[in-house]
Amino acid sequence: MNTGDLPARCGFRVLVPGEDRPIRGIFTGDLLSWAMGRAKEGDAWFTVMGNVNTVAVASLADCACIVLCHGAVLDSVAGQRAAENGVLVFATHLPEFEASLALAKAMGL
Amino acid sequence: MSESIQLEYTVPGNDFTRAGEASADLKSTLKRLGLPAAEVRRIAIALYEGEINLAIHAGGGQIRVTVDDHQVEMILTDQGPGIPDIPKAMEEGYSTASAQVRSLGFGAGMGLPNMKRYTDEFDIQSTVGVGTTITMRVKIG
Ligand SMILES: Nc1ncnc2c1ncn2[C@@H]1O[C@H](COP(=O)(O)OP(=O)(O)OP(=O)(O)O)[C@@H](O)[C@H]1O
Ligand SMILES: [Mg+2]
Numbered sequence: 001m002n003t004g005d006l007p008a009r010c011g012f013r014v015l016v017p018g019e020d021r022p023i024r025g026i027f028t029g030d031l032l033s034w035a036m037g038r039a040k041e042g043d044a045w046f047t048v049m050g051n052v053n054t055v056a057v058a059s060l061a062d063c064a065c066i067v068l069c070h071g072a073v074l075d076s077v078a079g080q081r082a083a084e085n086g087v088l089v090f091a092t093h094l095p096e097f098e099a100s101l102a103l104a105k106a107m108g109l
Numbered sequence: 110m111s112e113s114i115q116l117e118y119t120v121p122g123n124d125f126t127r128a129g130e131a132s133a134d135l136k137s138t139l140k141r142l143g144l145p146a147a148e149v150r151r152i153a154i155a156l157y158e159g160e161i162n163l164a165i166h167a168g169g170g171q172i173r174v175t176v177d178d179h180q181v182e183m184i185l186t187d188q189g190p191g192i193p194d195i196p197k198a199m200e201e202g203y204s205t206a207s208a209q210v211r212s213l214g215f216g217a218g219m220g221l222p223n224m225k226r227y228t229d230e231f232d233i234q235s236t237v238g239v240g241t242t243i244t245m246r247v248k249i250g
Contacts, residue, residue: 032161033219036154037226049214053161056129060136060153062146077126085133 001107003044003065003088009106010099012067012090015074016082021064023107028100032057039063046100050074050089052081059085067103069096113177114142120160122169125213131172132157142176144249151227152181152247158220159185159243165210166190167241180229183245191237199225199233 004020006012024042029035030049039045041062047054050068055078058066065088068074074082074089082089092099116138118131136153140146156172163170167189175182192198199221206216225231230246 030214031217031219032214033158033217033223036158037219037223041150051213052126053129053213053215056133056157060129060132060150060157062150 001103003090005106006044006065006067006090006103010092010102012092012099014088015068015091016079016087016089018083018086018088021088023064023103026100026103026107026109027063028096035063036061044103046096046103048072048096050078052078054078055082055085055087055089058082058087064088065090067092067099069094069099113175116172116174116176118160118172118174120163120170120172122164122167124164125161125210128161128164129157131160135174139176139181144176144181148181148247148249152183155224155227155245155247156183158224159183159245161215162220163187163189165206165215170240179249181247181249183243185243185245186240187242188240191239191241192233192235193237195233195235 001023002020023044027039027043028046030047036057039061042064045063046067048070050072067090071093132153139149167187170187173184201222202218204216204218228245229248232244235241
């Protein structure tokens with residue numbers, strides 16, 4: 001499963017496009033230091049926090065992408081930083097659990 | 110790399126849009142120097158947590174990084190309020206972060222534990238009313 005497959009396979013919308021990346025796993029949660037400490041390289045990160053700090057953590061922890069759930073918005077500073085740092089951002093109206101589950105099913109987990 | 114490389118950063122206090130710039134810069138510098146990706150990731154994670162703590166808890170501070178053949182050393186210094194009870198601050202879940210900072214996703218009380226977890230050597234010296242110095246080292250190869 002690659003980030004490029006997310007729109008077709010899970011119905012996620014592209015907010016910040018970027019280079020296609022393989023997805024190795026899933027991390028779900030909103031607290032930045034939990035994500036920083038526990039997300040693994042290549043994880044798709046499901047969260048509702050659409051600020052610049054989320055983008056910084058995704059970039060430093062080498063997440064495959066951010067998926068903003070519950071229709072949460074990405075603020076403009078965060079969108080700009082994501083584009084600069086090559087962080088892919090997707091959006092969905094699904095809650096975090098359902099969105100994570102959709103990807104897990106698509107990955108055959 | 111025969112000689113060591115020194116990098117210095119100043120972290121402004123309470124600026125959560127800029128906090129993270131030092132870690133991002135160090136990460137790209139270390140990648141460019143050809144350090145192994147796994148170590149670069151650990152260093153970036155540890156420095157980000159330290160950098161954010163400088164911004165949130167200390168009103169800003171200084172970061173000095175020394176890169177040589179066998180390790181990367183990061184020294185974070187601030188003239189903030191200091192940490193009265195270091196063992197307590199090191200506990201997972203302990204945080205004095207304000208509601209405003211928590212609303213941004215900080216304040217899990219996991220920053221210092223992450224810094225210890227992701228580095229090979231970790232030390233805090235702190236004096237209340239004077240400031241805090243954190244030294245972290247990650248071995249290379
Ligand atoms: N440089 C510092 N100066 C003064 N106090 C600090 C400093 N760094 C950490 N602390 C204190 O230690 C506590 C724990 O720090 P830690 O980084 O683990 O958690 P946090 O910053 O509160 O939340 P998180 O890092 O999970 O977003 C802080 O809440 C703060 O009280
Ligand atoms: Mg912290």
